[in-house]
Amino acid sequence: MIKGVMFDFSGTLFRIESAAKWLRAVVADAGLAVSEDELDACVSGLEEFGAQPGGVPPRQVPPHLEGLWRERDLTAERHRAAFTAMAREAGLPAADLAEALYERSQVSGAWQPYPDAEATLRALRERGIPVAVISNIGWDMRPVFRDHGVDDLVDAYFLSFECGVKKPDPRIFQMACDKLGVAPGDALMVGDEPIADSGAAALGCQVHLLDPLPVDRRPSALAEVLQLL
Known part of the structure; x- marks a missing residue:
């Protein structure tokens, strides 16, 4: 589960x-x-x-x-x-x-949320399922979430330049699981990079990969995540 x-x-x-x-x-x-x-x-x-x-x-x-x-x-x-x-x-x-x-x-x-991003994050919040964002990145993108009105739907951020470790290293996924208070076997990693994001599988997390298409060509892939719960 x-x-x-x-x-x-x-x-x-x-x-x-x-x-x-x-x-x-x-x-x-x-x-x-x-x-x-x-x-x-x-x-x-x-x-x-x-x-x-x-x-x-x-x-x-x-x-x-x-x-x-x-x-x-x-x-x-x-x-x-x-x-x-x-x-x-x-x-x-x-x-x-x-x-x-x-x-x-x-x-x-310069950034657009995918059409179903907010609805998916909100549905998770309503179900009481905590959410973390894990990114290989060199700058703080929390303002992007705030400016698009979805920061309150994310419980924790794990950014490689802050953590000193990047995906696919299992340690960054373990940090997120610990913060969310869930065992890796009860966690799902959703991403678009087969190598980087599949690093979560080494801990026993489920992994679901998406195609990083332009926003106007991917209207509902995130909503499908809810079917995996």
């Missing part, structure tokens, strides 16, 4: 804006005149190097950034350094846009 549920953040409860919208917002704020062709090429580069936090994973990581990239979620400093470095590899219209892009990725308006 499931007595506690753990959720991933990006690609599970929320999804960041498209890379094109992300870049265009920053270019507009900077007052730069950039051609459509240059914008399109830059978006392709950002996606190639996985430079958007919460966006598509990189198709390549330059050798000189491999170490930093592997450890990006362990501290706020490494996270910023890794993503801004990858953004610079993408051929930005202006070099200082790398920092502006990183800052944009932490703005609540």
